[in-house]
Amino acid sequence: MPELPEVETVRRGLEPVLTGARLTRVRQNRPDLRFPFPERFAARLEGAEVERLDRRAKYLLASLSTGETWVTHLGMTGRFTLDGDPLGEFETESPAAGKHEHLSPCAVRGGRAIRIGYADARRFGFMGLIRSDEVERHPWFAGLGPEPLGNGFHAGHLAAAFAGRRQSVKALLLDQRVVAGLGNIYVCEALWRAHISPRTAAGRLGRARLERLVPAVRQVLEAAIAAGGSTLRDFANAEGGQGYFQHDFCVYGREGQPCRTPGCPGTVKRIVQAGRSTFFCSRCQT
Numbered sequence: 639m640p641e642l643p644e645v646e647t648v649r650r651g652l653e654p655v656l657t658g659a660r661l662t663r664v665r666q667n668r669p670d671l672r673f674p675f676p677e678r679f680a681a682r683l684e685g686a687e688v689e690r691l692d693r694r695a696k697y698l699l700a701s702l703s704t705g706e707t708w709v710t711h712l713g714m715t716g717r718f719t720l721d722g723d724p725l726g727e728f729e730t731e732s733p734a735a736g737k738h739e740h741l742s743p744c745a746v747r748g749g750r751a752i753r754i755g756y757a758d759a760r761r762f763g764f765m766g767l768i769r770s771d772e773v774e775r776h777p778w779f780a781g782l783g784p785e786p787l788g789n790g791f792h793a794g795h796l797a798a799a800f801a802g803r804r805q806s807v808k809a810l811l812l813d814q815r816v817v818a819g820l821g822n823i824y825v826c827e828a829l830w831r832a833h834i835s836p837r838t839a840a841g842r843l844g845r846a847r848l849e850r851l852v853p854a855v856r857q858v859l860e861a862a863i864a865a866g867g868s869t870l871r872d873f874a875n876a877e878g879g880q881g882y883f884q885h886d887f888c889v890y891g892r893e894g895q896p897c898r899t900p901g902c903p904g905t906v907k908r909i910v911q912a913g914r915s916t917f918f919c920s921r922c923q924t
């Protein structure tokens with residue numbers, strides 16, 4: 639499932655090509671993905687210029703000259719192609735492009751024709767068209783916490799969000815109202831990096847540990863985005879297909895293996911919290 643770094647990698651791949659591009663012809667090959675496409679979707683996209691491409695949590699937001707914002711959630715297997723080349727294809731499943739291409743917008747930018755494709759084998763993704771001045775109030779976005787890579791995410795924010803909470807820090811970091819877009823893998827990695835036990839009640843974390851947690855979250859995300867960037871460069875060399883999930887995580891998926899904290903004699907354990915696997919080291923995460 640694409641997590642925030644994968645979505646950000648896709649955004650960075652699309653942004654230089656889509657920003658300033660005018661959508662000329664949009665072919666929609668089925669009525670729905672996870673949800674129906676918006677009414678008259680292709681007609682509302684055609685003729686619009688993409689003014690900006692942003693990301694909020696795991697959503698891509700293309701602000702259009704028509705005053706609407708084209709929102710995409712990649713679900714589990716959604717992916718974009720540019721002129722047939724995949725962008726941010728992180729899963730190791732076979733691509734099978736074309737067969738599952740559900741939306742095929744053509745665009746023109748600076749006299750250059752661009753062919754965009756959106757394919758989604760399992761169709762858990764979805765798209766919307768929202769008035770740009772209503773995006774923040776839309777149910778998909780209202781109530782989302784700050785971006786973990788943005789200025790609104792800091793120890794003071796976490797102190798306020800965690801105050802008096804008895805739920806585990808793991809559960810609250812996965813709560814999109816506390817911080818937007820963090821998924822299971824990166825929460826495990828960040829807690830390991832910050833040496834905080836995932837089982838600790840969030841309200842018991844003092845300022846020192848919160849001050850360690852914030853940069854740990856940022857660092858694991860930034861490292862993953864950097865790894866995605868290198869994947870994109872590989873695509874430029876027509877290599878393709880390198881799965882992000884071959885990325886070397888420090889605790890995630892490493893049950894029974896030695897902890898990578900320097901000098902720590904611990905072994906990575908797996909427990910289940912709220913139905914999700916948590917990987918951690920009980921020796922150096924306290």
Ligand SMILES: [Zn+2]
Nearest residue numbers: 897902919922
């Ligand atoms: Zn350890």
